Amino acid sequence: MSPQPALVTFEHLHNGLGIGVDAPRLSWTLPSGAVAQTGYEIEIERAGVTETTGHVADSGQNFVPWPFRPLTSRERADVRVRVWTPGRSGPSGWSASASVEAGLLHPSDWRALPVAAAWPENPDTDRRPARVRRDFTLGRPVTRARLYITAHGLYEAEINGRRIGDDILSPGWTVYGERLRYYTYDVTDHVVRGANRIGAWLGDGWYRGHIGFDGGYRNLYGTDQSLIAQLEVLHDDGSTTTVATDSTWQAAPSPIVFSGLYEGETFDARLDDAAWSIPGQDTTGPWTPVTVHHRDPSTFTAPTGPAVRCTQILHPASVTAKADGRHLIDFGQNLVGRLRITVDGPAGTTVTLRHAEILQDGELATRPLRAATATDTVILPGGLFTWEPRFTLHGFRYAEVTGWPGELDETAVEARVYHTDMRRTGWFECSNPLVNRLHENVVWSMRGNFVDIPTDCPQRDERLGWTGDIQVFAPTASFLYDCTGMLDSWLRDVAAEQLPDGTVPWYVPVIPGGPQWTPIQPGAAWGDVATLTPWVLYRRSGDLNLLSRHFPMARAWVDLMARLAGPDRLWDSGYQLGDWLDPIAPPEDPAASRTDRYLVATGYFAWSARHLALSAAELGDDEAADRYSGLADEVAGAFRDRYVLPDGRMTSDTPTAYALALVFGLLDEPEQRARAGDRLAEVVLEDGARIATGFVGTPLICDALTDSGHVDVAYRLLTQTECPSWLYPVTMGATTIWERWDGLRPDGSLNPGGMTSFNHYALGAVADWMHRVVAGIEAMEPGFRKLRFRPRPGGGITWARARHETPYGVAAISWEQNATGMLVELTVPAGCEAVVELPRCTPVVLGAGDHRLDTTELDQLAA
C-alpha cells in the first residue's frame, strides 16, 4: 500500500526529457486505498527555487494544467504532488518527484545544419550511406550534456565509442516537410573534460530509401541524407559549449555498403573499426569535409510518444541444417524485428540472412513479401563477431542462414523484436485456449505494426499508415497499450496531409501509389479516421486537448462528405473500397464485396457526423453540436429510406449491412432494430456461423449481435474454427492476425492474392469486443473515470478476466461461472466509480477498491 500518489505523465510521456511544450499537463494516480481526491498540491523546483500551488480544492488528476510559469527551452523542473482524500485529515505524503525538461522550443534555438557526404552520388542508384563525425575538446568539467538530434534519413549516434540511446529507426516517419521529429538524449555520462568525438551512422530509411509499393519509389523526401545534431554541454561554472553539425564535420563511407528498410542491409565488417568514434584511435577513412544542406528548423518537433526500441528477444524454437549447408531457423512466433548473430569465421566470409513469415514445402515463402527482399548480408572481419543490422526491419517467423562457417547452434542467433516502446496497459484471458491464442495474435500484430506509425503490414513492400486499418483497430489498440502519444503524432500527420477540400488520404504519410491510390480520393471507413480515432483516444485517455486539436480535421472531413452527398444526404458516388476483403471477394479484387459500397459510405457518413457532434459537445461548441447531430439524423433518415426495405430487410441482405446499421444507430427504434438483429442472426446462421464480413463489417458484427439480443450467435462466430473465421488461422498455427481469412488455405497452400500479409491487425479488431463483452470492461466516461463491468458470458467460456491500466490506475474483472451463477472479482481504480451489470442481476454501483460479488447474493432482475 503506497501512501503517496504517483506522478505518472507529462502530457503522454513517462519520461519528460525533451518535451516539446512549455506547459506540460500533469497526471497522477491516487495512493492505493484512496477512494477519491478532494484536493491536490503541486510543487516544482527549478534552478534551486521551489514554487507550489498550495492546496487546490479539485478532483482533477488527469491532464491537470501546468500551474506555473511556462518552461523555457532546455529548462528543467522537478515536480511532485500530494493529495487530499476523504476520510483522512491533511494531505498524503508527497509523490516521488519526476523530472521534466523542455527540448528546443523555438526554431532559433537550433544552430545545427544538415551535414552529409560530399562525394558524388548518383541519386538513381543505391548509394552507400555515410558516417559523419567531429572531434571537440571540453576545457572544463561537465555538469550536464544534452544531445538534440535528427536526420534526413535515419541516425544512430555515438560519443567516444559509446552508442547514444537504445532507440532505432529514429527520427521515425513523419511528414518530413512539415514535421521532422528530433530526440533529446542525456549524454552527461558520455562526454569528458578533454578530447571527445561525436559521430553518427546514417541510413536512407523512409527519407530517400525505396519505400512503398513494389519498392518502386525512392528519394521521396530528398537525396540529401544528412545528420542534424546539436550537443550542448553545461560546465561546472555555468558556461556552455555547443557542438553542432556544420562544415567542420567530416564524412566517410560507412561499412554499411547498402541499407534499405525493406531490402535489408549489407555490412562489410572488414571496413569497420569499432574505435571510429573514439578520438585519435581508429583506422577508418579517408574522412573528408562534409557538405552542408538546407534546413528548416520551424519543422523540427519533439516527440509526443515513445521511440522504437527492442522490447523482447526470442531464441530459436528450432534450427534445421539443410543438406546444402543452409540453416533454417524457426522462432515459433511471427514477429517484427531482426536477427543478431554471433559468429566466428575467417575474414571475408559472407553470411546471408533471409526472412519470411511462412514456409512452403520446407522453404521460405517470399512471394507475399513482393519486392521487399528482406535480406541481410554480413562480410565477416575474422574472429568472433556479433552483428545486427541497423536501419532495416523485417516481418518474419523463419530465417534462412547461408554461408555460416561451421555448425550453427541455437545460441548463435537471436531474434530481436522492435516496435514503438509503448507501455502495455491491457490484458485478457479466458477458459478457451484458442480464443486466448487469437488474443495473443492480436497483441503480436499490434506490436509488429506500431512501428513509429500504425501500419497495415510490416513485411512486404507497403508498410504504410493505412487510415482504415487503424480506424477500425484503435479501440483495441488503446486498450492493449498506451498508444495515445504515438497516435496523436500520427494524427497530426494525417491533418498535415489532409487535402484542402477535406479529403483524408488512404495512407499517411502520403507517398505515390498506383492509379488506385494516386491521385487521392475520399473513401469511407478510411477517411473516417479523422473523426473516429481522435474520439476513441479521447474516450480512453481523457485528453480533451487531443480532441480539440484534431477537431478541424474531423470537421473538414464531415463537411466534405456533406458536399459529396448533396441534398439527398446519400454518399453514393465515387471510388469506394467498401467492405474490403469480404471473404467472397476474389483474390484479385478485394473490394468486390457482397455489401453495397455506397451503403457503407452513407453509413459511415452518418457515424462520423454523429461523432463530430459528440466531439463538438465535449468541446463546448453547442452550435456545431446541434448542426452536426442534425446532419447525422438527416443522413440516418436518408440511409433508412434508401437501404432499408419495407419488410425490414436491407437492400444488401448481408451481415455487414445489418451490423453497420445496428451499431451506427441508423435504424428506427425498436421494431426496425429488432428485425435487423433477427435477420442478422439468421444470415449468420444460414452461412454456418462463418465470417462473411470484411474490414468494415468484421469489427462491428459481434456488437451488433450482442446489442440486438443474439450474443449466442456472436459467440458462435467467435468460436468458429472453420474457414473463414477468427479461429481458423489459429488452428492453422497462426501466431499473428492475417490480412486474409484464408491466407493459408485449408490444404496448407498460400492464398494466390497479391496481398497476403500474415501480420495485419485490422481483422483483430474483435479483441475490443472480447474486452468489453466476454470479460466485460468498458469506459463510460473519458479516461475510465466512470466505467462499466458487464460480462455477457457465452460460447461455453466458463471464466474470463481482463485488466486495464486506466489513467486512474488498474481496473480489473475476473469472473467464473459456478453451478448457481457467477463469482466476480472487480477492481475499481481510485477516484473512479463503476456500474456493475451482471447477468440477470440488478445493476449496482461500486466505488474504488477491490470487490467480490456472487450473483446468487445480488438482487435479481424481474424475469
Ligand code: RAM
Ligand atoms: C491494402 C492494405 C490495407 C488496406 C488497403 C486498402 O493494400 O494492406 O490493409 O487498408 O489495402
